[in-house]
Amino acid sequence: MTDAAPAALEVDGLSFAYGKKKALDGVSFTAPAGAFTALLGVNGAGKTTLVNLVTRLFAAREGRIAICGRDLGSAPGAALAQLGVVFQSRALDPNLTVAQNAVYHGALHGMGRREALSRAEATLARVGLADRMRERVGRLSGGQQRRAEIAQALLHGPRLLVCDEPTTGLDIESRAAIVRDVHALAKEEGVGVLWATHLVDEIDAEDGVVVLDAGKVIAAGRAADIAEGRPLADAFLALTGAAA
């Protein structure tokens, strides 16, 4: 990344509370463009809250979020146009075909039907689902549905892809394939990826890692640096154990 290019995602001093219960407390980190950044934390660490804030499902009241240099608070349209999201729960309509879902998603980003279908062909081919355009989403396997969601999230050419535990409920093979594909996507197409997970085996040594615990960032850096020669899982347990 050059000095001039903004990071795919900048989070600065972000706090959020559900009533009196603090879910995020002064969270700051950067996810560079063209890199895979894992947001690692146990259940309840605040990962999904952070994803909801980055996607503007919730509005941040304290702190700042910028996507590719666009401030989410003051210019939400410009910021969200750079964002693709794969949520933890399924977001595709199971009663519509993959193509119909793509046309709908394209429309939400201002694309006409023809353009959306043409782009969908390309993004579906990337995840190995080019031949499933006319299939109803509900008839796809769990792994295929996740792949279709990733393809759909990429339809409008986002510069930041946010994935919230996208491999939940998938078998080992499907998980590995999706993780591999998204790593390749970051490297080959320069898309910044923020990957929220509690599964350390989805993270490569060269990936960026932000460790979240009880709403706070307790470590951030290259996975290999955080691991310090140990397995990353051990380092993660030591970190979160120490924080508790």
Added chain:
Amino acid sequence: MSAARGRAGWTACFLGVVRRELLRFLQQKERFLAALVRPLVWLFIFAAGFRAVLGVSIMPPYQTYVLYEVYVVPGLVAMTLLFQGMQSSLSMVYDRETGTMRGLLVSPYPRWFLLTAKLSGAVLVGVAQAYAFLGIAWLYGVEAPPLGYLTVLPALALSGMLLAAIGLFLSSAIRQLENFAGVMNFVIFPMFFASSALYPLWRVRDGSPLLANVALANPFTHCVELIRFALFMQVNWLSLGVVLAMGGAFLAAAFWAYDPARGLMARRR
């Protein structure tokens, strides 16, 4: 991207959301059937049975004595719009529970615009149902002046928008799908029965002045009257004003409720 795509992008977004509403409706044929059967049962059974009891005298917009079936049809048309409004509210709650609504809410276009597009789709479906019912009523012998079927269109659209906006606002307050039936009991039935849909207000006032005042304050009454007058090529200005004002108020409330910074959605985990 939204700004860069300009007017074409806004149009594509609007049409895309409306198209999805229509697609979902077309895929649920039983929903269309149910939407038709409900008012037809009232027309074929209730209205026929109560014709003698609830005869209607001359009252605007009618210029002669009319049969009870003629009186009740605008109320039943409004009923189809009411149920469609609540159905679209139900689908919002369902979308929220299943997660499909998130795709809509992370669009770069403003939420008021996305919600307006969604409402417009719901209104379009409601208007199609209303015309289907009017067609069957016509075959049954309940006829309005031919031009009335055209002049009723704006009344159907405005009433549909008001009722769908009420549904949209309610959907923001309903936490789970299971709560929906209960809320509907407290919305649909009181709105329908405490209105001029089934009986003229002057008759209600004879029996219960309080109920007549409640009905007069009920926005559904004004939807019914707006449709009734429009079907006979007249404008009920009071009802038009109430429908416009209440429609604007409920739309504003729904936009507020879905605002991520301030509304009801912001307070829910």
